[in-house]
Amino acid sequence: MSEPEAPAPEHAAELRSVLDKLHDLIGGAKAMPMSASCVVNRSEALALVERAVAAIPAPEAAPPSDGEADQIIADAHERASELIAEQTIVIEAKREAERIVEQATGEADGLRTETDTFVDSRMASFESVLHKTLSQVQLARARLSQRSGLDDGDDEADQA
Numbered sequence: 001m002s003e004p005e006a007p008a009p010e011h012a013a014e015l016r017s018v019l020d021k022l023h024d025l026i027g028g029a030k031a032m033p034m035s036a037s038c039v040v041n042r043s044e045a046l047a048l049v050e051r052a053v054a055a056i057p058a059p060e061a062a063p064p065s066d067g068e069a070d071q072i073i074a075d076a077h078e079r080a081s082e083l084i085a086e087q088t089i090v091i092e093a094k095r096e097a098e099r100i101v102e103q104a105t106g107e108a109d110g111l112r113t114e115t116d117t118f119v120d121s122r123m124a125s126f127e128s129v130l131h132k133t134l135s136q137v138q139l140a141r142a143r144l145s146q147r148s149g150l151d152d153g154d155d156e157a158d159q160a
Contacts (some may be wrong), residue, residue, distance in 0.1 A: 014055040021050040 025045060027036035144150060 015052055018048050018052040022052065045138060 022045065025048065026038070029040045031038050033092060
């Protein structure tokens with residue numbers, strides 16, 4: 001584990017002062033007869049201890065222990081691997097989507113060409129039938145006109 005951090009210089013002076021006073025208090029305390037113990041003013045000693053504690057800067061977030069750091073690193077590596085795998089899957093999915101779109105576009109173009117060819121052939125057939133029908137109608141009208149003399153009436157109707 002790492003050693004505790006030293007207090008900042010402004011806190012160190014205050015802490016040193018309080019500890020000196022605490023030292024003087026204990027050093028000047030009345031000795032108990034036949035003992036290494038002494039009598040110390042409790043409230044005065046506690047006040048000095050509280051000042052000493054207050055002079056120590058509040059610890060910032062404690063750095064993780066080696067085990068915690070190793071676990072954090074392992075979790076980060078695992079998450080990075082997952083993200084890379086997801087990215088790879090996304091890239092492959094995009095490529096597959098592009099391939100499918102290209103294939104569908106090609107098939108649609110082919111179907112469009114087939115459909116246009118079919119419709120054109122049907123229209124050509126219809127056009128041919130219409131030409132034959134028109135020719136037959138024109139021939140029938142010409143025969144009718146010759147037989148009944150309708151051309152003379154058409155000329156008069158056209159002139160009026």
